[in-house]
């Protein structure tokens with residue numbers, strides 16, 4: 001099954017207008033990339049970034065489960081789409097921790113994203129305590145079961161494995177650990193969704209840099225990366241894109 005590789009950048013709460021130049025550099029340097037390239041800037045930059053992104057896709061970092069209504073400060077999936085986004089990250093561990101999002105919330109948001117025609121990147125991952133307690137695979141199974149809608153398709157859902165303890169820490173799981181979790185996720189997805197589960201792309205995220213990207217991309221069932229810190233500069237992210245294209 002040929003899955004198109006995806007290099008996704010999550011800018012988190014970083015970036016003002018001055019950083020829009022990064023997208024110009026990325027679009028110029030990687031116009032011929034074989035992999036799909038996505039940047040998810042803060043919501044304030046989505047529309048302007050989408051106008052100049054060329055072949056680079058632009059995404060949101062969250063959406064509300066409802067279409068519209070009395071939800072001060074929130075953004076719907078349809079609004080993201082209207083602003084020029086094609087993707088949205090959902091259930092990132094920072095949202096699960098900072099905003100109390102549970103699996104049911106993430107699933108409702110994913111449903112809204114699918115209805116709006118967005119690709120949803122649904123994040124799962126264990127904490128250090130859960131890893132040390134030997135609970136990793138059970139935790140991931142539970143998050144997948146609870147967070148993915150029943151009508152998830154290979155085209156509309158991407159799953160990102162982001163061990164919480166590897167995010168922004170410079171600590172990366174061993175290639176064996178990444179391979180074990182990705183194989184587990186793939187098996188859970190094909191069990192539940194059949195060929196659609198086989199078609200879903202699986203990203204690894206957590207301290208990915210151009211220096212370690214090549215090794216990570218060689219692991220079976222790693223179809224790309226969800227990158228935080230190293231996505232903020234086009235040059236750094238470009239090294240990851242190049243590694244993915246060579247994988």
Ligand SMILES: O=C(CO)COP(=O)(O)O
Nearest residue numbers: 010167168206207228229
């Ligand atoms: O959380 C992440 C991407 O969503 C990973 O962040 P870092 O690449 O900064 O570790």
